[in-house]
Amino acid sequence: MSIPILSIRGVTKRFTLAQGLFRSPATLNAVNGIDLDIAEGEIVGIVGESGCGKSTLGRIVTGLMRLSEGAVRFRGQDITAIERRELARLVQPIFQDPYSSLNPRRSIAATVAEPLEIHGIGDRSERMDKAVAMLDRVGLPSRFASNVPSQLSGGQRQRVAIARALILNPQLIVCDEPTSALDVSVQSQILNLLMELRRDFRLTYLFISHNLAVVEHIADRVGVMYLGRMVEVAPSANLFAKPQHPYTRALLHSVLSPEPGAGVPDIGLKGGFPDPTNPPSGCVFHPRCPIAVHECAKRDPALMPANGGVAACHLIDPDFLEAPARVA
């Protein structure tokens, strides 16, 4: 890997939750010490269940949320040191819900032209021409230009959101569940559009999703998050063929089968998602882990090389396994 376009180092986002007048506030580490590099032109998928912090990570990278600790560097430059309008030309988001990501009172051409206006690019008619051209590029004919979002379908709205993200010609796109709110038939159209645009605009994607099939289809590398931590990162093919972390395995088992009558798959996990304000000791996954040993409750495993990537589990650590006394 050459110099990564984006380098995330030890990123932590802490929220303080007031719990009422007479109780001390709780802290919640939504994102906890994440390391991740993204190479130019790469598509990195981030998966994990709701509340694991994947969207928070996306918001930090986009500059929409300040991090508490660590650093995010864009081509070596700390993004907190980059002026906001400058950052906007480098990183743009695409949001999950195209019903709330478009201002309902603005025509779609005006929505797409808005970033140009903010950056003072061109005059009004030039901006409109560019916006209409970009809309055309994402598959919305110019006759839609003066429509408002409520006259468009979900897929069409997401195309508008994509056009708006691309109009400033950014290099990195943070897609936060860009297809989750769409009909299945439309999802593949949007994914194919994103792939096409990556080629034509030479984009890099950070692709956040809970949909494993989508991530497997689109991503070069996949990171798996659990309770604010990255538990496994590996090339997509390796991860899906041979998951290393027990949580990744459970996640892959959770995919619903289209078989009628197959029912909900048994993922073999104990208990529910832990209270993030009071995370378990040691490995945060150990209370639910089907293969947890005594040591897991005591010591937090570090990420270690495995399967062409990294994973954080004591049970893949050869040193750990060689000391049988520890395996209770």
Added chain:
Amino acid sequence: MTSAFLSPSASSAGAFINKVLSHRGLTLGLILLGIIVFMAVFAPLLVPHDPYDQDLARRMLPPFWNPRANPAHLLGTDNLGRDYLSRMIYGARISLLIGFSVMVISGLVGTGLGLLAGYFGGRVDLFITFIVTTRLAIPVVLVALAVVAFIGNSLLIVILVLGLLKWDRIAVVMRAATQQVRSLDYVAAAEAAGASVPRIILREVLPNVFPQLVVVATVEAASAILLEAALSFLGLGVQPPLPSWGLMISEAKTMMFFAFWTIALPGSMLALLVFAINLVGDGLRDLIVPKGRG
């Protein structure tokens, strides 16, 4: 700008007028309000008599339905012999002026505070919420009483007192509406595009809380009109001999058991005006909220 606000999906003013006409409540409200505004604007041309002219020989004449009525005074006269119809017509001016000015002043203060509190949250929100709570603890009538005692009362004073005291509801509604819009992704998208905070507030948030503002501002205008009437009734509002509907009720209260119309007529006008304003507010809200999801 206004037409873009009011007709997000309609392509022309004609389509918007059609939408207005197909909304019965709004149409009725606009007709009633239109009549009262017309009365107020053209009062000098409409009145049969000078509303300040006293004629003690013709005091307490009954309205036209009474056999003792004088055809020169359709709605009778008050206890100083002033023509009641003329005073009613001029009274529309006071009520509309108060309603409109108070709405503008309190609208500006309340919208400003509400937008800031809702957008920034945190300490700004705590501070503004504290101001709102403080304001809610101050009784309007007592403040009006104090101001009148210190400065004396005039129309301008009434407008200022009401305008600077009645922004609380607007601030609360705008704060809640702003909080809601602020969390939506199009605000985040504007932030990510590098938009400045004033730009986001004015271009992304304000247009989308405008429907709520219209409704609460019309309610506020209606309540200011009623409050002016109440203050005038108590002698804290506009000064005699100005023909205010509230003052007319006040002046007539000693005769209410002998000449009920002296109270019923200005009272019904007040009720009608408030009713019309509320109809218009509700109707406008229905029209300017974009249809469908989002």
